[in-house]
Amino acid sequence: MLSFITLLSLVGSGLAVRPFLGSADTGIELALGSTANDSLPDLKNIVGLPDFEWVAERYLNATRWSFFRTGAGGEWSYRNNLESYGRLRFRPRVLTDITRVEASLNTTLFGHTFSAPFFMSPFGRAEFSHPDAELNLVRGAAEENILYIASMHASKTLDEISAAKAPGQVTGHQFYNEGTDADTLAYFKQVEAAGGKAIFFTVDSAGDGNRHRAARWNVTSVDSGYTYATWDYYKHLGNLTSLPIIPKGIQTVEDAKLAVAAGAPGIFISNHGGRQLDFVPSALEVALEIYEEAPEIFQQIEVYADGGVRYGSDVLKLMALGVKAVGAARPLAFANLYGVEGIKKALQLVKHEIAIDAANMGLGDVHQINASYIKLNNPTWNGWYS
Ligand SMILES: Cc1cc2nc3c(=O)[nH]c(=O)nc-3n(C[C@H](O)[C@H](O)[C@H](O)COP(=O)(O)O)c2cc1C
Numbered sequence: 073m074l075s076f077i078t079l080l081s082l083v084g085s086g087l088a089v090r091p092f093l094g095s096a097d098t099g100i101e102l103a104l105g106s107t108a109n110d111s112l113p114d115l116k117n118i119v120g121l122p123d124f125e126w127v128a129e130r131y132l133n134a135t136r137w138s139f140f141r142t143g144a145g146g147e148w149s150y151r152n153n154l155e156s157y158g159r160l161r162f163r164p165r166v167l168t169d170i171t172r173v174e175a176s177l178n179t180t181l182f183g184h185t186f187s188a189p190f191f192m193s194p195f196g197r198a199e200f201s202h203p204d205a206e207l208n209l210v211r212g213a214a215e216e217n218i219l220y221i222a223s224m225h226a227s228k229t230l231d232e233i234s235a236a237k238a239p240g241q242v243t244g245h246q247f248y249n250e251g252t253d254a255d256t257l258a259y260f261k262q263v264e265a266a267g268g269k270a271i272f273f274t275v276d277s278a279g280d281g282n283r284h285r286a287a288r289w290n291v292t293s294v295d296s297g298y299t300y301a302t303w304d305y306y307k308h309l310g311n312l313t314s315l316p317i318i319p320k321g322i323q324t325v326e327d328a329k330l331a332v333a334a335g336a337p338g339i340f341i342s343n344h345g346g347r348q349l350d351f352v353p354s355a356l357e358v359a360l361e362i363y364e365e366a367p368e369i370f371q372q373i374e375v376y377a378d379g380g381v382r383y384g385s386d387v388l389k390l391m392a393l394g395v396k397a398v399g400a401a402r403p404l405a406f407a408n409l410y411g412v413e414g415i416k417k418a419l420q421l422v423k424h425e426i427a428i429d430a431a432n433m434g435l436g437d438v439h440q441i442n443a444s445y446i447k448l449n450n451p452t453w454n455g456w457y458s
Contacts, residue, residue, distance in 0.1 A: 110131070131409060
């Protein structure tokens, strides 16, 4: 029989907050821990996206670090974004011909072909990690032929970003409804003139993000206040541009269906990196909900997703459910400490990881991945913090 003390300690440990592993321990402390806080480790010693975050936490000042790192409320959405990938298992196949997997990475998004099913999600204030800010992002994207989506709240102007583009480079541009129709029209025209080929309309930020970590340093949302936006407004935006307008921040199957009904050519599953509303599902959980309740949506329109993506395997898990391309923001914000070379390295690392992980799953063509490659009824899947 359990003694009262044993029982008490069991209850206690159950109630204790389980420590959060922001990133797994893969030995970076042992390898680079002696690096002085005011210097960057050699880029050649960076082996994966989580390494850039490790570097940034030591190198950036508290204000800048907190702006990039913050989540909403107690940051449970932020943590769940990272942790939900760990709850889903692969079902790898063996003895298949995978020798052409690298060549299969090319991905067509809104009619334009990029080198991988991976893109750079929009984030503001890139100057917090490098004085050349978004210029590095757009140049790195060009060199690696990856889609870059520029934030409407970029540190550099749209003209500056546009001038840094390679000839013919296709970019996406994020949009917040902040002004009048005339302002919106002017922004869309500017995007079109800059060679932008898609608008990503952020729909997950109707109110301010409740960001405690950022509030301590006075660097909360750059898009503040309450925003008017409805599905009718979304349809109205189509009168102001001929570019595809993709709602960014879809978090339920109901809204995915409404997007299809509203004529959206694509949807972007996202919870803004856990920065807007705490206790919302991760992209993986939303993709699963759509897969279970309206799987046809993945065929009808292009589905994008982001949030907590740090490994090639995260990308593959989302793709297994039908997601066409997967993005990340913070890892690129941190890679930008190294300028264009850092961005290129980050993109190369992700591409390589997608290819080798796909190979180890028995996929000769990464786009052949489907739900048979993941274990949907895994008992560890349910629950947030299991
Ligand atoms: C510092 C920062 C700034 C961001 N700014 C924007 C923005 O201006 N517009 C937007 O739609 N999303 C913005 N986001 C959300 C990202 O586009 C993306 O959805 C999210 O960060 C992905 O999660 P990850 O950072 O874990 O990869 C921002 C995210 C971060 C971290």
